[in-house]
Amino acid sequence: MINFIAIEDNYTNDLMELVRALNGRLDKDFDLSLKYEFDGDRMLVSVVLGEENRTYSTEYDVTAKDKMERKRLEKRYLKESIYNAVVNYADVSLPYGCLTGIRPTKLFRELGARARDMFENEFSVSKKKADLVETTVRVQEPVRNDGDGHDVFVFIPFCPTRCAYCSFVSVAIDKQKKLIEPYVNCLLQEIEFLKEVVEKKALKIRTVYVGGGTPTSIPTEYLDKILSALVPFKPFEFTVEAGRPDTINSSVLNVLKKNGVTRISVNPQTFNDATLERIGRRHKAEMVEEVYREAKDDFDVNMDLIAMLPGESLEDFKRTVDKAVELDAENVTVHTLYLKKGSALKVDGYQSVDNDTAEKMVDYAYTALTGAGYVPYYMYRQKYTSGNLENVGYAKPDKICVYNVDIMEEDTSILAAGAAAISKKWDKSINLITRNANFKEPLEYVKHFDTVMERQRAFWLEEE
Numbered sequence: 001m002i003n004f005i006a007i008e009d010n011y012t013n014d015l016m017e018l019v020r021a022l023n024g025r026l027d028k029d030f031d032l033s034l035k036y037e038f039d040g041d042r043m044l045v046s047v048v049l050g051e052e053n054r055t056y057s058t059e060y061d062v063t064a065k066d067k068m069e070r071k072r073l074e075k076r077y078l079k080e081s082i083y084n085a086v087v088n089y090a091d092v093s094l095p096y097g098c099l100t101g102i103r104p105t106k107l108f109r110e111l112g113a114r115a116r117d118m119f120e121n122e123f124s125v126s127k128k129k130a131d132l133v134e135t136t137v138r139v140q141e142p143v144r145n146d147g148d149g150h151d152v153f154v155f156i157p158f159c160p161t162r163c164a165y166c167s168f169v170s171v172a173i174d175k176q177k178k179l180i181e182p183y184v185n186c187l188l189q190e191i192e193f194l195k196e197v198v199e200k201k202a203l204k205i206r207t208v209y210v211g212g213g214t215p216t217s218i219p220t221e222y223l224d225k226i227l228s229a230l231v232p233f234k235p236f237e238f239t240v241e242a243g244r245p246d247t248i249n250s251s252v253l254n255v256l257k258k259n260g261v262t263r264i265s266v267n268p269q270t271f272n273d274a275t276l277e278r279i280g281r282r283h284k285a286e287m288v289e290e291v292y293r294e295a296k297d298d299f300d301v302n303m304d305l306i307a308m309l310p311g312e313s314l315e316d317f318k319r320t321v322d323k324a325v326e327l328d329a330e331n332v333t334v335h336t337l338y339l340k341k342g343s344a345l346k347v348d349g350y351q352s353v354d355n356d357t358a359e360k361m362v363d364y365a366y367t368a369l370t371g372a373g374y375v376p377y378y379m380y381r382q383k384y385t386s387g388n389l390e391n392v393g394y395a396k397p398d399k400i401c402v403y404n405v406d407i408m409e410e411d412t413s414i415l416a417a418g419a420a421a422i423s424k425k426w427d428k429s430i431n432l433i434t435r436n437a438n439f440k441e442p443l444e445y446v447k448h449f450d451t452v453m454e455r456q457r458a459f460w461l462e463e464e
């Protein structure tokens with residue numbers, strides 16, 4: 001474990017992310033102190049390690065076109081210095097080297113022709129992960145937004161029960177029944193407003209995504225009202241995160257079909273019944289198969305799996321991947337367990353520290369899915385992911401879920417409605433995103449709905 005001492009604290013938070021990832025791989029304790037100073041556009045970084053004060057010094061050129069780029073370079077070089085010093089001192093490595101951050105594909109694209117070289121030789125990303133990022137960037141290219149398209153996102157924060165690993169804003173439906181109707185009423189008003197924005201500004205909508213929570217957990221008549229309100233956006237992709245199989249039945253599927261939904265998610269997470277019980281999901285693996293078979297002729301299906309769930313061995317996870325391959329869903333996203341504050345597992349002190357197994361699991365998923373004709377098409381990383389790995393979405397050729405690409409690559413404006421929803425405006429000319437976040441908690445969203453609407457009006461309709 002590294003005891004991190006920074007003389008300057010400008011970048012401490014960012015650097016701590018790397019230190020935390022390294023700590024997940026270290027089996028000895030030592031101090032690390034960081035100093036840096038400037039001589040014009042030269043930055044001299046010194047990293048001093050351990051009781052023996054072993055010092056690693058490197059000089060970098062931080063010439064930049066503006067302040068923002070300069071800050072980015074300084075931060076990048078500090079990470080590189082820390083990573084290289086620790087690798088030398090303690091003989092560890094991380095699959096993504098010194099790269100932190102959620103969106104490796106976005107960075108890869110921004111770096112242009114030198115990206116591959118920089119990933120491997122400057123950031124020390126392993127060849128395997130550099131290949132994955134490069135392939136993902138190439139695969140998603142044909143569906144990328146040309147700059148004019150917009151997406152619509154609607155959030156429904158109710159679930160049948162709360163999963164043990166969940167840190168999202170979502171409430172168990174039995175406990176919040178009274179909130180559903182007022183919530184849906186507010187949501188419908190907000191959607192109406194977004195329609196006005198689309199008409200007034202003649203916006204082109206690419207996709208509509210109804211996420212959660214589990215949107216299909218609310219009574220069907222409410223779901224019907226919400227979906228009918230979304231039909232006029234005329235997206236080419238209309239997704240509903242059905243998620244939990246215990247919320248899907250023939251009448252729900254009929255409502256989805258009637259409103260022109262093109263894609264749903266049916267998320268097994270695991271095909272192991274014992275694990276499902278352990279993580280607080282009230283259904284059996286068999287139910288996922290039944291629902292999937294009922295839905296697959298009418299919809300493209302997204303499936304989420306999670307590596308490193310509590311109590312699961314490599315063999316358990318392999319069986320789950322094999323079953324997903326056998327079912328042949330259009331999209332399979334493989335998450336690596338990450339636990340944020342607020343999840344029951346985190347509160348209970350669960351830690352998934354077996355990096356070796358985590359790597360074997362994601363490697364197996366890659367081999368099995370690409371071997372079955374899937375291609376990786378979007379990916380992201382999170383701060384507390386087991387093994388400091390990643391989440392990867394795989395799709396059958398021509399079956400990419402476009403919304404997943406848009407949200408990860410941040411090159412599409414999003415009109416968002418509901419609690420915790422964040423509207424985003426992307427200015428292509430300067431590659432800048434501005435955001436408007438709604439109240440996070442559903443009850444707050446309903447209580448302060450006037451404020452929600454005021455902020456939305458100001459965000460979307462006031463002259464820029």
Ligand code: SF4
Nearest residue numbers: 159162163166170213
């Ligand atoms: S279904 Fe998703 S949003 Fe709902 S409790 Fe489980 S993890 Fe959280």
